[in-house]
Amino acid sequence: MKEFRIQPIKNGTVIDHIDSGKALKVIKIMGIDENVTSVVSVIMHVPSSKKDFKDIVKVEDRELNPKELKKIALIAPNATINIIRDYEVAKKTKVKPPEKVSGIVRCANPNCITNARTSMETFEPVEPEFTVESTKPLRLRCVYCERELENPEEHLI
Ligand SMILES: Nc1ncnc2c1ncn2[C@@H]1O[C@H](COP(=O)(O)OP(=O)(O)OP(=O)(O)O)[C@@H](O)[C@H]1O
Ligand SMILES: [Mg+2]
Ligand SMILES: [Zn+2]
Known part of the structure; x- marks a missing residue:
């Protein structure tokens, strides 16, 4: 059987460990809609070692602004934000659910x-x-x- 993979991104953001089912809310928060002009991969219901299942969102040529980060922390309190530079994870942070x-x-x-x-x-x-x-x-x-x-x-x- 042929194996298909998500194309790696050169520069951008990977939002990982999103609670299963919340990926569509994350892309909505990021304002991603039919007018999108960069590569966006939405991966839902992936088996995860940390929790049973998770979603992942990968967006090329995009970082998150503080407001988007706050909203994502609310709907996906376990998410990690990975900044990708030159195909590598240059920075990884965990969102902080606010009080x-x-x-x-x-x-x-x-x-x-x-x-x-x-x-x-x-x-x-x-x-x-x-x-x-x-x-x-x-x-x-x-x-x-x-x-x-x-x-x-x-x-x-
Ligand atoms: N160039 C890239 N393009 C697309 N996705 C990437 C790229 N580099 C890393 N990722 C994705 O970013 C996420 C974090 O990558 P990392 O290599 O830190 O994995 P990890 O060690 O499993 O991290 P964690 O402990 O946070 O789960 C993973 O979902 C990985 O698939
Ligand atoms: Mg992992
Ligand atoms: Zn009120």
């Missing part, structure tokens, strides 16, 4: 102050902020209205 989450998730409560319209010049918009009550499963509580956010992964900004 507080500011500005990357929106509160679902329409009456929450973070969703108030800023119609008057005197009002500054209030940046949404949540306490992380647990990472697996992800449970976020709004600092302002104290409601727990249902399906937090669906409320990334």
Whole structure:
């Protein structure tokens, strides 16, 4: 039988040890869509030694900005970020699941102050902020209205 492999990337980012099933959320966070112009490999449900199964995302010519890193840490708390330079892993870091989450998730409560319209010049918009009550499963509580956010992964900004 012929063996097929993922083409190695020369420069870019490999996000490894993503919780099984979350790879599509990772590429969405990275803004990868039908207009993509670099090689992207999405590998899902790979048997893993550390956990039962994992997903992997490999993106050529791309690094992650701080906001993307924060979002990925929320939905894939075991992920490792491997920077590839000249085909080699030049740098490996583990994401750090945060204790507080500011500005990357929106509160679902329409009456929450973070969703108030800023119609008057005197009002500054209030940046949404949540306490992380647990990472697996992800449970976020709004600092302002104290409601727990249902399906937090669906409320990334
Ligand atoms: N040039 C490359 N192109 C595509 N993927 C790569 C490249 N180099 C490494 N990788 C992938 O990056 C990830 C990390 O590579 P590494 O060699 O550090 O593996 P590892 O020792 O198994 O790491 P870990 O202990 O984090 O699982 C692996 O998924 C590997 O397949
Ligand atoms: Mg490995
Ligand atoms: Zn709220």
